[in-house]
Amino acid sequence: MSGSLNRGVVALLLSSTLLFGTAACGADTDASLSSASSPSASGTFEQQKLAKTRFVANAGLAAGATYQWIVKPYKAGKFKKGANGRTVALVKAGLAGAFTYNRLKAAVNNAKGDPLLSKAVAPLTAGIDSLKDLGTKLRKGEVDAADVGGLEGVINGIKDAGKSAGAEVVNKVPSASQLSGG
Numbered sequence: 001m002s003g004s005l006n007r008g009v010v011a012l013l014l015s016s017t018l019l020f021g022t023a024a025c026g027a028d029t030d031a032s033l034s035s036a037s038s039p040s041a042s043g044t045f046e047q048q049k050l051a052k053t054r055f056v057a058n059a060g061l062a063a064g065a066t067y068q069w070i071v072k073p074y075k076a077g078k079f080k081k082g083a084n085g086r087t088v089a090l091v092k093a094g095l096a097g098a099f100t101y102n103r104l105k106a107a108v109n110n111a112k113g114d115p116l117l118s119k120a121v122a123p124l125t126a127g128i129d130s131l132k133d134l135g136t137k138l139r140k141g142e143v144d145a146a147d148v149g150g151l152e153g154v155i156n157g158i159k160d161a162g163k164s165a166g167a168e169v170v171n172k173v174p175s176a177s178q179l180s181g182g
Contacts, residue, residue, distance in 0.1 A: 051113025052167040055121075058110060059162060062103035063155045064173035069096035070138065074148045079141060086141070094139030095179050100151070101135065104128045107158065111165075120161035127154040 069092045073079060078089035108128060111121040131154060137143055162169040 051110050052117060052165070054110040055107050055114070055117060056162060056167050056169055057172075058103045058107035059158045059169040060172040061174045061178070062100045062107065063159065063169060064171040065096040065099050065103070065179060066151055066155050067171055068173045069093050069179075070100075070143075071148060071152060074143070079138075079143060081141075090139055090141050092179075093143070094135045096135075097131070097138045097151075098135030099174065099179050099181075100155075101128070101131045104131070104154070104158065111161075114165065114167075117162070117165040117167055120165045121158070124154065124157045124161060127157060130154075 073089045073093060077083055078086060079093070080086070083089070105128060108121055108125055111117040127150070131151060134143075134147065134151065137147065159169045
């Protein structure tokens with residue numbers, strides 16, 4: 001009885017963190033990124049280089065979170081009913097899904113500061129938009145192989161687009177505080 005109560009409290013706390021953390025993260029991040037990364041007509045080389053750097057950082061964090069907390073646990077069977085540690089894995093995956101969506105949107109916004117990168121990323125925006133409800137779907141345990149495969153496809157597309165524009169993306173696993181919006 002005590003163990004199930006503890007698990008329930010942990011799940012409630014993590015869910016609350018997801019709800020309030022991503023809401024706060026999304027509001028602050030969108031406002032600061034939209035003003036900081038919007039290209040001007042007289043863009044300089046430094047602004048373009050900074051856009052690539054921001055793109056690589058955001059896309060790398062999205063890729064790292066996806067692999068660490070969604071793809072790897074899914075392939076290990078952690079999301080299946082009855083799996084040991086399923087609830088915690090689903091909550092972490094939900095946080096990672098929301099985080100990934102947020103960072104991918106920021107990366108696309110950053111790409112607008114570089115003409116070559118912007119053209120390379122443009123075809124991927126529909127795929128990124130399709131991930132909007134991924135965090136909720138993961139938390140509820142409603143994710144399947146097609147969802148995980150679609151997410152991997154979007155991440156690989158972002159990596160390929162970056163590489164073609166001279167901005168190679170490398171997986172970077174975010175810290176727990178970054179993941180929860182802190």
